[in-house]
Amino acid sequence: MAKEELIQFEGLVTEILPDARYRVQLDAGHEIVAYTAGKMKKNRIKTLAGDRVTIEMSPYDLEKGRLIFRHKDERPASGGPPRGGASQRGGQFRRR
Numbered sequence: 001m002a003k004e005e006l007i008q009f010e011g012l013v014t015e016i017l018p019d020a021r022y023r024v025q026l027d028a029g030h031e032i033v034a035y036t037a038g039k040m041k042k043n044r045i046k047t048l049a050g051d052r053v054t055i056e057m058s059p060y061d062l063e064k065g066r067l068i069f070r071h072k073d074e075r076p077a078s079g080g081p082p083r084g085g086a087s088q089r090g091g092q093f094r095r096r
Contacts (some may be wrong), residue, residue, distance in 0.1 A: 006056045009065070013051045022047060022067060032057070034065040045070055066073055 015023040019032065024034050034055050038049065047053065047070050054069035 005059070007059055008068075009055045009057065010071075011053060013047055013049050013053055016047075016049055022053075024053060024065070024067070026055070030062070032063055032065050034067045037068045039065050040067065040070070077088055 002066050009028065011024040011026040011028045011032075014025050014031070017023060020036055022034050022036075023031060024093040025031050032055070034053075036045075037056075040047075047067065051073075053067050054071070055065040056068045057065040
């Protein structure tokens with residue numbers, strides 16, 4: 001195994017900790033502390049308790065990890081009206 005190789009695991013966010021960290025229960029049964037990767041911060045991807053995530057870990061320290069991907073929810077979105085409100089006015093253009 002090369003030094004640069006990272007191990008990926010999937011898990012469930014169980015708790016949001018201070019300082020932008022998360023407690024994650026891995027599918028293998030272990031519980032670790034993870035922080036958000038820079039690309040997720042840059043793209044403003046929010047992570048909440050109960051989200052399925054992919055974690056990247058170094059083989060040297062299996063207690064910490066980097067949260068690299070938040071999986072999309074399988075639940076259907078709320079059945080509310082669209083945010084634009086165009087259906088309420090009947091037109092397809094917004095007024096200024």
